[in-house]
Amino acid sequence: MNDQHMARACADAMWAEDLATQRLGMVLDSVGPGAAVLSMEITPAMVNGHGTAHGGYIFALADSAFAFACNTHDQRTVGQQASITYLAPAFAGDRLTATATERARQTRSGLYDVTVTNQNGTHIAEFRGHSRTVKGRLLGN
Template identity: 60%
Template sequence: MTPQQIAEACAAAMWAEDRASPGLGMVIVAVGPGTATLTMTIRPDMVNGHGIAHGGFTYALADSAFAFACNSFNRRAVAQTNAITYLRPAKLGNVLTATATRTAEAGRSGIYDVIVRDGDGGDVATFRGQSRTIEGTLIP
């Protein structure tokens, strides 16, 4: 299999077991070796008391993009640490796009940067995650 085919097969295997991402309305737009792009529309049940998207939903989208990117090499990986910076609010009806990219790797650890943008292309948040590979694979 090519690296692209491996990434796609890993994403399909993870998606089949994922209840959180599809439950929040996320859609995988693209995956590749060390990359993933997901979208999610901000629904009425995702808006907080300020009338803007609850930051936890933006975080969840970024975290899912990170997860699909760091698991694209058929080595199971989990989050070791991550952080998000909110740049501007997302609003009801916004379609958010999170694009994750591996920026560094050493041994069992990887660093992934995620940009979350709204439908106008404006930056909503930046997220940096550190992955740690664990035992096992996603596909045989």
């Protein structure tokens, strides 16, 4: 199986079990080795008291993109640490896209950056996740 097919198979296996990502209305737009793109519409229920998207929903989108990107190598991988910097507000009706990219992967540790933008290309947030592989494979090999 080539790397692209493995990444897709791993994403499909994860998606089948990831009810949180599904229930928030996220869509897996694309996946590749060490990369993933997910999108989500901000609903009125996701808006805080300031009239902007609650940061937790933006973080959840970025975190899901991170999760899909770091699990493309058929090694079960979890988040070890993550941080986010919010750069601009998002609003109800906005469609946010989180683009995750693998920056480094050595032994059991990985480093991933995720850029979150809205439908106009406005830079909403930057997320950095540190991953750690654990026992097991997604494809049951």
